[in-house]
Amino acid sequence: MTVLSGAGISAESGVPTFRDVETGLWSKVDPYEISSTQGWQRHPEKVWAWYLWRHYLMQGVQPNDGHRAVAAWEDHAEVHVVTQNVDNLHERAGSQRVYHLHGSLFEFRCDRCQDEYQGELPDMPEPVETETPQCRCGGLIRPNVVWFGEALPESAWQKSVDAVGNADVVIVVGTSSIVYPAAGLPELALANGIPVIEVNPEPTPLSNAATATVREPAAVALPTLLQRLPSILS
Ligand code: BJW
Ligand code: ZN
Numbered sequence: 001m002t003v004l005s006g007a008g009i010s011a012e013s014g015v016p017t018f019r020d021v022e023t024g025l026w027s028k029v030d031p032y033e034i035s036s037t038q039g040w041q042r043h044p045e046k047v048w049a050w051y052l053w054r055h056y057l058m059q060g061v062q063p064n065d066g067h068r069a070v071a072a073w074e075d076h077a078e079v080h081v082v083t084q085n086v087d088n089l090h091e092r093a094g095s096q097r098v099y100h101l102h103g104s105l106f107e108f109r110c111d112r113c114q115d116e117y118q119g120e121l122p123d124m125p126e127p128v129e130t131e132t133p134q135c136r137c138g139g140l141i142r143p144n145v146v147w148f149g150e151a152l153p154e155s156a157w158q159k160s161v162d163a164v165g166n167a168d169v170v171i172v173v174g175t176s177s178i179v180y181p182a183a184g185l186p187e188l189a190l191a192n193g194i195p196v197i198e199v200n201p202e203p204t205p206l207s208n209a210a211t212a213t214v215r216e217p218a219a220v221a222l223p224t225l226l227q228r229l230p231s232i233l234s
Contacts, residue, residue, distance in 0.1 A: 001073060001077045001078070001079050001080075001167060001168060001169055001170075001171065002079070002080045002081075002082060002163045002164050002166075002167035002169075002170045002171070002189075003070050003079065003080070003081045003082065003170075003171045003172075003173060004082045004083075004084075004160075004164070004170060004171070004172045004173070004175065004182070004185055004186065005070075005081065005082070005083045005084065005085060005090070005173050005174055005175065006083075006084045006085065006173070006174045006175025006176065006177075006182075007084070007085060007174060007175070008173065008174020008175065008200060008201075008217075008218060009064075009066050009067065009085070009089075009173050009174035009218045010061070010064075010067075010085055010087055010089055010174070011174065011217070011218075012064040012065075012066065012217060012218065012219040013061040013062060013063060013064045013067075013087075013089060014057075014060075014061045015057065015058060015061055015085075015087055015089075016057075017174075018031070018176075019176050019178075029050065031148070032148060033046075034046070034047055034050050035047075035145075035147050035148055036147050036148040036149055037147055037148075037149050037150060038149070039147075040111070040142065040147065044132050044140055044142075045129040045130060045131060045132065046129055047142075048129075048130060048131075048132040048142075049124065049127040049128055049129045049130055050127045051105065051142075051143045051145075052121060052122065052124035052127070052130070053124045053125070053126065053127040054105060055105050055106075055121065055124070055143070056123050056124045056125055058086075058087045058088075058105055058106075061087070061089070062089075062092075063089040063090075063092050063093035064089075064218075064219045065219040065220075065222065065223050066173070066174075066217075066218035066219040066221075066222040066223075067089045067090055067092070067093035067095070068093045068094070068223075069222035069223040069225065069226075070090065070093065070095055070222060071090070071093040071094035071095045072094075073226055074094075074095070074096060076226065079095065079096075079097065080097045080099070080159075080160075080163035080167070081095045081097060081098045081099065082099050082101060082160040082163060082164065082182075082185065083098060083099070083100055083101065084101050084102050084175060084179070084182050085100075085102070086100070086102055086103055086104055086105040086143075086145050087105065088104065088106055097163075099156040099159045099160045099163065100153070100156055101146070101152050101153075101156055101157065101160060101182050102145055102146040102152070102182075103143070103144045103145035103146045103153065104144055104145070105143055105144075105145060107143070107144035108121070108141050108142065108143055108144060109141070109142065109144050110135035110137060110139040110140070110141060110142075111139050111140050111141070111142045112135065112137050112138065112139025112140075113135060113137045113139055115135060115136075115137075116144075117133065117135070117141045119133055119141075152181065152182075157181070160185060161185070161188070164185045164186075164188055164189050164194070165188065165189075165192060165194075167189065167194055168194070169194065169195050169196075169197065169229070169233070170185075170186060170189040170194055170195070170196045170197070171197050171199060171225070172186050172196060172197070172198045172199070172200075172206060172210070173198075173199040173200070173218050173221075173222065174199070174200060174218050175200070175204070176204050176205075177198075177204040177205050177206040178204075178205060183205075183206070186198075186206055186209075186210070187209070190209055190210075190211075195211040195212070195233055196209075196210045196211050197210065197211060197212045197213070197214065197225075197229075197232060197233075198210040198212070198213045198214070199213075199214045199216065199218055199221045199222065199225070200213070200214075200215070201215055201216060201217055202215075211233065212232045212233065214232070
């Protein structure tokens with residue numbers, strides 16, 4: 001069984017999603033300014049403040065019943081978790097095989113020599129523009145996440161393609177299914193005759209093609225999903 005998760009699975013832990021109309025992050029900032037290489041080159045202080053703020057926020061949240069349910073499925077099946085999220089809530093809930101397609105907000109590195117940064121990071125309860133730390137090589141320290149226009153980490157991508165291609169069922173939870181190449185993974189499963197179940201309170205571009213849809217929040221749907229699978233798929 002393979003789970004593809006997006007921001008919606010962490011919404012009930014208090015991590016804001018990106019595209020939800022009123023509460024989403026993109027209702028307040030321009031995604032291409034704050035999460036793209038061009039934005040970073042133009043005003044790193046702004047991007048740095050925004051990521052330090054999200055780093056601070058994510059340090060203070062806990063996994064919810066959705067993350068915990070996915071971890072508990074490992075008692076019954078081989079579960080692979082492919083996540084677009086940069087939080088670590090799947091791991092903290094106990095999932096063993098987690099592939100981070102868009103990197104991690106708990107890792108930082110130099111934007112020039114790529115060296116990992118181990119230094120202290122300030123608490124940032126509100127995004128306030130601030131200078132980024134500098135690497136020995138003169139490069140700037142950035143979060144180890146994947147911005148628009150950047151390639152996904154090769155190893156995580158390959159493991160995700162394998163996990164989807166070898167799954168008996170793919171559960172797609174809490175993603176708007178518009179950011180590629182991640183959004184191509186359910187399409188890959190369907191093309192291989194693998195059932196895809198979408199868990200999302202709102203319709204997405206995947207909904208019509210999915211084998212079944214569960215229109216419930218993740219923390220409500222996932223704890224009983226395994227028992228409901230036979231009837232959902234019949
Ligand atoms: C609930 C819920 C609850 C609410 N329970 N559900 C055409 C084809 C292919 C690619 C492209 C294309 N046009 C442009 C591209 C490129 C681009 C792209 O896809 N753009 C589209 C937006 C058009 N893709 C890229 O640039 C990617 N790289 C790439 O293609 O590289 C090629 C390359 C190769 C070689 C060299 C160079 C380049 C990279 C994409 C990186 C995305 N990065 C971000 C930021 C990560 C860091 C950070 O966290 O800040 O990733 S953007 C943002 O979107 C983040 C997310 O992971 C990603 C997906 O968002 P997600 O998770 O789906 O969240 P939302 O908010 O959109 O949706 C939440 C959903 O939850 C909603 O549906 C709610 O209803 C639901 N929900 N509450 C369950 N309680
Ligand atoms: Zn460096």
